Amino acid sequence: MASNCSFEAVDHLMVYLELAVYVPIFVCGFILNAMALVVFCLLLRKWTESTIYMSSLALMDLLLLFLLPFKMHATSNPWPAHLQPLCSVLESLYFVGIYGSIYTILSISVDRWLAICHPFKAKQLRSPRAALAACVGVWVVVLAAIFPTSYHFRELGEADFHCFHRFSDKGWSPLVISCLLVFGFLAPALVLVYCSAQIIWTLQQSGQHSPQSRACVKIIYSSLSAFLLPFTSSHLAILLQFLVHQGVIQDCGAQRSISFFIQMSMCLSNVTCCLDALCYYFIAHEVRSSKNTLKLSVFRQRRTTCSTSEV
Secondary structure (H helix, E strand, C coil): CCCCCCCHHHHHHHHHHHHHHHHHHHHHHHHHHHHHHHHHHHHCCCCCHHHHHHHHHHHHHHHHHHHHHHHHHHHHCCECHHHHHHHHHHHHHHHHHHHHHHHHHHHHHHHHHHHHHCHHHHHHHCCHHHHHHHHHHHHHHHHHHHHHHHCCCCCCCCCCECCCCCCCHHHHCHHHHHHHHHHHHHHHHHHHHHHHHHHHHHHHHHCCCCHHHHHHHHHHHHHHHHHHHHHHHHHHHHHHHHHHHCCCCCCHHHHHHHHHHHHHHHHHHCCHHHHHHHHHHHHHHHHHHCCCCEEEEECCCEEEEECCCCC
């Protein structure tokens, strides 16, 4: 980035905008996710594949929300050098919450795709134990991928730095950003869109218009919204900021605009903690109200069983 390009005005504006966005997200998200855990763990008393996935997603969201006060403080308050290890841990956990949520949403979509589009295979592959293993796998893989990498995002001994902001050149290396964009967003997004389109097509072909079938479609659209709306803009902003660090974009005005865009998009991406509540609502409603199975006619000759309490 050009050394003679000042970003003070952008940073000053973001201090107030982040407070305006983070405070409502923190309050609403904490209440909604805490209530979701209470409902799934204590009230439903039925551990299905979906309740396991949703409980894991709620824990991911709570982890992300727990870090927002630290992120708000770091926006306007520089940290001394001796707090750099703490900052690295907090930054790592923040990215664990983001990309853990992405892969948990992806797991929910694949599980639902198996249940509706491949019901015979689903009888062998789907189970609460398999769902628990998938959730644990997501936590392990995301932790193993992020923690070793994020510790190199800052120069050692850096004094009066802003945690969660202004990573070192190592954090913007082509390898790191390529893996982040491809495996962190693009690949999960393509799989999610494919699975969602296949599910909607299968439900439409079945000719069923029951409340359970409509609930399935609502869950699909809410999952897509919780994924695509927050994360598409934030990863586009990461790509643009990467181009700035690589010297491709050198215009100072463009750099200021991109600086504002990435900070604002990353700020708004945390709204996924509240959007996930749409998924929680539909799942909880169907687990409590549906005790019968949803029979779908697929391709006129195949009848399958699909309960939205398990989709």
